[in-house]
Amino acid sequence: MEYTSQLRVRYAHTDAMGIVYHGNYYEYFEAARVELMRHAGLNYTELVEAGYYMPLIESHCEYKKPAKFDDLLDITCKMVYDGALRVKLLYKIHCNGILICTGHTVHVFTTVAENKIVKPPKLFLDYFKESA
Amino acid sequence: MEYTSQLRVRYAHTDAMGIVYHGNYYEYFEAARVELMRHAGLNYTELVEAGYYMPLIESHCEYKKPAKFDDLLDITCKMVYDGALRVKLLYKIHCNGILICTGHTVHVFTTVAENKIVKPPKLFLDYFKESA
Amino acid sequence: MEYTSQLRVRYAHTDAMGIVYHGNYYEYFEAARVELMRHAGLNYTELVEAGYYMPLIESHCEYKKPAKFDDLLDITCKMVYDGALRVKLLYKIHCNGILICTGHTVHVFTTVAENKIVKPPKLFLDYFKESA
Amino acid sequence: MEYTSQLRVRYAHTDAMGIVYHGNYYEYFEAARVELMRHAGLNYTELVEAGYYMPLIESHCEYKKPAKFDDLLDITCKMVYDGALRVKLLYKIHCNGILICTGHTVHVFTTVAENKIVKPPKLFLDYFKESA
Numbered sequence: 001m002e003y004t005s006q007l008r009v010r011y012a013h014t015d016a017m018g019i020v021y022h023g024n025y026y027e028y029f030e031a032a033r034v035e036l037m038r039h040a041g042l043n044y045t046e047l048v049e050a051g052y053y054m055p056l057i058e059s060h061c062e063y064k065k066p067a068k069f070d071d072l073l074d075i076t077c078k079m080v081y082d083g084a085l086r087v088k089l090l091y092k093i094h095c096n097g098i099l100i101c102t103g104h105t106v107h108v109f110t111t112v113a114e115n116k117i118v119k120p121p122k123l124f125l126d127y128f129k130e131s132a
Numbered sequence: 133m134e135y136t137s138q139l140r141v142r143y144a145h146t147d148a149m150g151i152v153y154h155g156n157y158y159e160y161f162e163a164a165r166v167e168l169m170r171h172a173g174l175n176y177t178e179l180v181e182a183g184y185y186m187p188l189i190e191s192h193c194e195y196k197k198p199a200k201f202d203d204l205l206d207i208t209c210k211m212v213y214d215g216a217l218r219v220k221l222l223y224k225i226h227c228n229g230i231l232i233c234t235g236h237t238v239h240v241f242t243t244v245a246e247n248k249i250v251k252p253p254k255l256f257l258d259y260f261k262e263s264a
Numbered sequence: 265m266e267y268t269s270q271l272r273v274r275y276a277h278t279d280a281m282g283i284v285y286h287g288n289y290y291e292y293f294e295a296a297r298v299e300l301m302r303h304a305g306l307n308y309t310e311l312v313e314a315g316y317y318m319p320l321i322e323s324h325c326e327y328k329k330p331a332k333f334d335d336l337l338d339i340t341c342k343m344v345y346d347g348a349l350r351v352k353l354l355y356k357i358h359c360n361g362i363l364i365c366t367g368h369t370v371h372v373f374t375t376v377a378e379n380k381i382v383k384p385p386k387l388f389l390d391y392f393k394e395s396a
Numbered sequence: 397m398e399y400t401s402q403l404r405v406r407y408a409h410t411d412a413m414g415i416v417y418h419g420n421y422y423e424y425f426e427a428a429r430v431e432l433m434r435h436a437g438l439n440y441t442e443l444v445e446a447g448y449y450m451p452l453i454e455s456h457c458e459y460k461k462p463a464k465f466d467d468l469l470d471i472t473c474k475m476v477y478d479g480a481l482r483v484k485l486l487y488k489i490h491c492n493g494i495l496i497c498t499g500h501t502v503h504v505f506t507t508v509a510e511n512k513i514v515k516p517p518k519l520f521l522d523y524f525k526e527s528a
Contacts, residue, residue, distance in 0.1 A: 008295075010291055010294055010295055011153070012147065012153050012155060012291040014147050015144065015146050016146035016148070016151075016200075016201055017449055018148045019451075021144050022422060022451075022455055022501075023144060023419050023423055023426070024419070026276075027274055027276040030419070031274055034275070034334065053413055055413065055415075055459070055462070056459055057459050058456075059456070059459075060455070060457075061456075062454050063451070063452055069308070069309065070308065070309050105418075142423055142426055142427055143430070149319065154319075154369075155287050155290030155294070156287070158290070159406055159408040166406075175466065176407075176465070187286075187327070188286045189327050190324075190326050190327065191287070191325050191327075192322075192325075194322050195319070195323075198319070201440070202440065237286075275411055275412065276411065278412035279408065279410050279411065280411070280414045280464070280465055283412075285408050
C-alpha cells in the first residue's frame with residue numbers, strides 16, 4: 001500500500017534560511033498520508049464519522065537536502081501494518097528526483113467518544129486488506 | 133479594557149524574506165486577545181466550558197515595519213464592545229518602540245452545541261463591565 | 265487578470281473548533297496569488313531573481329462559513345493594478361459553491377538588495393499588461 | 397547544559413481533535429532550544445551574524461499525552477555535544493507535571509555564505525564549554 005502525491009511549497013512554509021522550516025515536513029507527510037488513504041478508498045473523515053481518530057504516537061524525519069519556495073515535491077507514502085495496535089507510515093520526499101527527506105509516523109486508533117486506544121477498526125482493516 | 137502582553141518571534145514564523153510571514157501576526161493577535169481576557173479574569177476555556185465559542189467574522193492587519201527572528205514584541209490589545217452582537221478587538225504591535233503593525237478582529241458568539249450565533253453571554257458581559 | 269485554483273484543507277490547518285483557523289486563510293490567499301502569477305507567466309521566484317520582493321502592506325479577510333478538514337476549496341484571485349506603487353489582490357474562497365470567505369491583500373515592490381520600496385518593475389508590468 | 401523554559405499553547409496550534417497538532421511540537425522544541433542557548437549567553441542571531449546556521453538533519457518526537465489550548469508547558473532542553481560535527485538536543489515537555497512528549501533534534505553547522513557543512517565554530521564551542 002504505497003502512493004505518491006504532489007504538493008507545492010508555499011512561502012508561508014519557508015524560514016529565514018530561505019528553506020522549508022523543518023517542522024513543516026510533518027504537514028507534508030500528513031497530506032501524503034491522507035492521499036494514500038483516499039487512494040485506497042478510505043477517507044479520514046469517514047473514519048472519524050465511524051467514531052475513530054488516528055493520533056500519532058511517534059514522528060521522525062531525516063533531512064537530506066533543503067526544499068525551497070515553489071518547489072514541486074513528490075511524496076511517497078507507504079503504510080505498514082503487521083496486525084498489531086499500531087500502524088506505521090513511511091515517507092520519502094523528492095524534488096526533481098533529488099531526495100529531500102525521509103521519515104515515518106506511528107499511529108494508533110482511539111475512539112472519538114472516550115479517547116481510548118482500541119484495535120484498528122474493521123473499516124480500516126477491510127480497506128487495508130483490499131489495497132495491500 | 134486594554135492590555136499589553138509580550139511574545140518572542142520564533143524561527144518557525146519567519147519566511148524566506150527573513151521577516152515574520154504576514155499571516156503569522158494573526159496568531160500574535162490571538163495570543164494578545166487571550167491574555168487580555170485572562171487579565172480581565174475570563175479564560176477562553178471557561179467560555180467554551182460554558183458552551184460558547186468566539187469565532188472571527190473579520191480580520192485585518194496593516195504592516196508598517198517587519199519583525200524578525202527573536203524580536204521581542206509588545207502587543208497592545210483593546211476590546212471594544214457597544215452592546216451589539218459583535219465584539220471588536222484592536223491590536224498594535226511594537227518592537228523596541230517601533231510600530232510593526234496595527235490590526236483588528238471582529239468576533240461573534242456561537243453556541244458550541246448548535247453552532248448558532250447568539251448574544252454575548254452573561255459570563256462575558258459581567259467580566260467586560262467589571263474590567264471596562 | 266483573474267484565476268481560480270484549488271487546494272485541499274489539511275488537518276494541520278484546523279483548530280479545536282473543528283474548522284480552519286482564521287489565520288490560515290492568508291496562506292490560501294498566498295497559494296492562489298502565486299498560481300495567478302504563474303498562470304500569467306510570471307513566477308514569483310523570477311521576480312526575486314530579478315531583485316524584487318512583493319511584501320504585503322495590508323491583509324483583510326471576512327469569514328462567512330467555516331471550511332473543514334479535507335474540504336476542497338476553490339480560490340478565485342484577481343489582481344487590480346492602477347499604475348501606482350501598490351498592487352491589490354482580491355480573493356474569494358468557495359467550497360462546493362458555498363462562499364467561505366472574501367479578502368484582499370495589498371502589496372508593494374521592494375528591492376532585495378536594499379529593502380527600498382520601488383515602482384513595480386518592468387518584468388511585472390509587462391506580464392500584467394499582456395494578461396490584463 | 398540544560399534549561400527549562402515555558403510557553404503557552406495558542407489556539408492556532410490546536411487541531412480538530414482538540415489537541416496540539418503533532419507537527420507543532422517541533423516549534424516548541426525550537427523555542428526551548430533558543431532559550432537554552434540564550435541562557436548560555438549565545439544568541440542564535442549572533443551565530444548567524446558570525447556567518448553560521450545550525451540546520452537540522454534529524455527530528456524525532458514521541459507523543460505520550462495530548463496538550464490542549466492554553467496549557468502552560470514546561471520544556472526541558474538539554475544539549476549534548478561530543479566534539480564531533482553534530483550537536484544533539486534532547487527535549488521533554490511536561491504540563492502540570494504530566495509528561496506530554498519527548499524528542500530530539502540533531503543539528504550541524506553550515507556557513508551562511510556557501511551553505512557548506514563545517515565544524516562547530518569557536519563561538520559555539522566557547523559558550524558550550526563555559527556552560528557545560
